[in-house]
Amino acid sequence: MSRLFRAYTVAVVASAAALLVTRIAWPLLEPDRSPLFLAAIAVSAWYGGLGPGLAATAIAALSKAYFVLPPRGSFLVEDNHTLVYLVLFVLVAVLVSSLTGALRTARGEAETANRAKDVFLAKTSHELRTALQAASGWTAVLERARGDADASAAALASLRRSIATQAAFIEELLTASRIIAGTMLLDARPLALDAVVDAAVSTVEAAMPAPRAPVVVRIEPAVPLVIGDRARLEQVVANLVGNALKFTPPDGRVLVRVERAPAAVRLVVTDTGVGIDPDVRANLFEEFWQGRTSPAGGGGLGLGLAIVRQIVEKHGGTVRAESEGRGRGATFVVTLPAAGRAPRCGTQGSASVSRPSRFRSRCCSGSTTG
Numbered sequence: 001m002s003r004l005f006r007a008y009t010v011a012v013v014a015s016a017a018a019l020l021v022t023r024i025a026w027p028l029l030e031p032d033r034s035p036l037f038l039a040a041i042a043v044s045a046w047y048g049g050l051g052p053g054l055a056a057t058a059i060a061a062l063s064k065a066y067f068v069l070p071p072r073g074s075f076l077v078e079d080n081h082t083l084v085y086l087v088l089f090v091l092v093a094v095l096v097s098s099l100t101g102a103l104r105t106a107r108g109e110a111e112t113a114n115r116a117k118d119v120f121l122a123k124t125s126h127e128l129r130t131a132l133q134a135a136s137g138w139t140a141v142l143e144r145a146r147g148d149a150d151a152s153a154a155a156l157a158s159l160r161r162s163i164a165t166q167a168a169f170i171e172e173l174l175t176a177s178r179i180i181a182g183t184m185l186l187d188a189r190p191l192a193l194d195a196v197v198d199a200a201v202s203t204v205e206a207a208m209p210a211p212r213a214p215v216v217v218r219i220e221p222a223v224p225l226v227i228g229d230r231a232r233l234e235q236v237v238a239n240l241v242g243n244a245l246k247f248t249p250p251d252g253r254v255l256v257r258v259e260r261a262p263a264a265v266r267l268v269v270t271d272t273g274v275g276i277d278p279d280v281r282a283n284l285f286e287e288f289w290q291g292r293t294s295p296a297g298g299g300g301l302g303l304g305l306a307i308v309r310q311i312v313e314k315h316g317g318t319v320r321a322e323s324e325g326r327g328r329g330a331t332f333v334v335t336l337p338a339a340g341r342a343p344r345c346g347t348q349g350s351a352s353v354s355r356p357s358r359f360r361s362r363c364c365s366g367s368t369t370g
Helices: 003-024 035-048 050-068 080-144 149-181 193-207 230-246 278-283 304-314
Strands: 189-191 215-219 226-228 254-261 264-271 318-322 330-337 353-356
Touching (some): 003 035, 035 050, 050 080, 080 149, 149 193, 149 304, 189 193, 193 215, 193 254, 193 264, 230 304, 230 330, 304 318
Antiparallel strands (some): 189 226, 264 330, 318 330
């Protein structure tokens, strides 16, 4: 039995019970025989929301017209006084139903927020503890590896990754806090998105332990500048690329493209990972929401994509997610307004440059250097 069916069943049963008790306690309810009907409406709205509350209102109004108000046994209303009484009853009942439904909704939102807070605290504790335990473990390895250059180098590299992971985690928390408080400011200026992408991908690759999927960057020629905050846009790219790597197995691939669009620049991050179920796609950019499961396990706070959306919207842009379903990979598309200036390099119609992310060539040169 679905919850919706149960909710409307409660509305019918409560209204019938109110009518039955009203008929039994008839002399005690003079001159107003409405309280029990209003109670039934309140119970229905509290249990099922506005819809069942309005259903109970309709049942109560028809019951009063047929069983209570003269002439009994008919739905016809013969005098204006009875009609006004019935109309006022319906208005009061609708108000009671609306207010009770709103209280029910507010209670549900408060419970959801409280659960989200508990989950947030648990995830925060887990993420901080994991990073600290990793750093502590590699510190111990480093102490034991004195005199062994290779072991010391490996321990230092892992220690750097743990510190970078914890720094990124704390930055994510700070960014979310600034967004919630409305204190996040943008240092907006003209910049080339390809340089932002290169810097962000390098940061993510340095923090991601092997084995991981390769990241390929493709920069279309003649891409115009955008007006934006470099640090925040790097955070957008890093979150999207890190998210793609997290949900893509090592034998997969992550492709980052920067393209021209009408009066805009488009950043596209595509992975060949686990994909996204259609029924959760609408919630991907909400706080604390995680719609995919990493093949390597682990999770995160569920803040990364919410931060992406907020930063992109502050830049006057849009972000959307696309996926054909489970196991079919995912694509995230960010569109930012162009600065309206000449492209930084390249000419219209020239071939695009495709390169592994570790290469840092200018988009107009057509060459790659290691």
